[in-house]
C-alpha cells in the first residue's frame with residue numbers, strides 16, 4: 001500500500017491511498033468512527049440548578065462538548081484496574097461548573113468548565129451550554145470518561161470520515177469542439193475552458209457524478225469519467241479531540257488487533273475440527 005498526504009492541518013487530513021481495496025478503506029473508516037476512543041462527559045452531579053433547563057437536558061448538552069483527549073494517561077473504564085463503577089484518577093476526569101447570572105440574562109459557555117486536568121479541556125471555549133436569567137444559578141460536577149463512538153456518538157473523534165475512488169477524467173481532443181457545456185454543468189468546478197480546449201482544473205474534487213458526460217453533445221461523448229480501481233482519496237475531519245494523525249494511528253492499531261484476533265479464532269476452529 002502506498003500513501004501520499006494530499007493535505008494536512010490541525011483538524012483535517014486527506015490521503016491518496018494506492019494499492020488498496022474497498023473492504024480495507026471501509027474497515028478503516030468504520031473503526032475511526034466507532035472504535036477510536038475519546039473523552040466526553042458521561043455523568044454529572046447537579047449541586048444547584050435554578051435555571052429553566054432540566055438536569056437531563058444540561059447533561060445531554062455537556063456530553064456533546066468535545067474534550068481534548070489524552071489517550072496516553074487514561075484507561076477505558078472497562079479496562080481500568082480499579083473496576084469501580086464510579087472510576088478512579090486513571091479512568092475519570094472531573095470538571096466543575098459554577099455559573100450565576102448576577103447582572104442580567106447571560107449565556108453559559110463551555111469555557112466556564114474548570115477541569116482538574118488542564119489537558120482535558122473543551123476543544124472550544126465558545127460552545128453555548130444554556131442561558132441563565134437574572135438571579136439563576138448552575139453549579140455542578142461533571143465526570144468525563146473515555147468511550148467509543150459505537151456506544152454513543154458523543155465519543156466519535158471525527159465529524160467526518162469518508163473515502164472515494166480516485167477519479168480519472170479524459171477528454172478526447174479530436175472530437176471535443178470546446179463548447180464548454182461540461183464546464184458549465186460540473187458542480188465541483190473540476191474543468192475549465194481555455195481558448196479552444198478543455199482542461200482539468202481540480203481532479204480531486206470530482207465526485208464521479210457523470211453530469212459532464214451526459215451534458216456532452218457529441219456522440220459518443222468527448223469526455224470520459226472513470227476511476228482507478230485500487231486508488232482512493234481518504235478524508236478525515238477531527239472534532240479537535242485528537243489530532244487526525246493520532247486518530248488514524250489508533251484506527252490502524254485497532255484494525256491490526258482485530259485481524260490478529262480473527263486469525264487466532266480461525267486457528268482455534270481449525271484445530272477443533274482436526
Ligand code: SF4
Pocket residue numbers: 169185186187188189190191205206207208209210211212213225
Ligand atoms: S463527473 Fe461530475 S464532478 Fe466529475 S468532472 Fe464530471 S461533472 Fe464534474
Ligand code: SF4
Pocket residue numbers: 171175176177178179180181182183198215216217218221222223
Ligand atoms: S461538452 Fe463535450 S464537446 Fe463540449 S467541451 Fe465538453 S467534452 Fe468538449
Ligand SMILES: [Zn+2]
Pocket residue numbers: 077080081082083084087088089090091092
Ligand atoms: Zn479506574
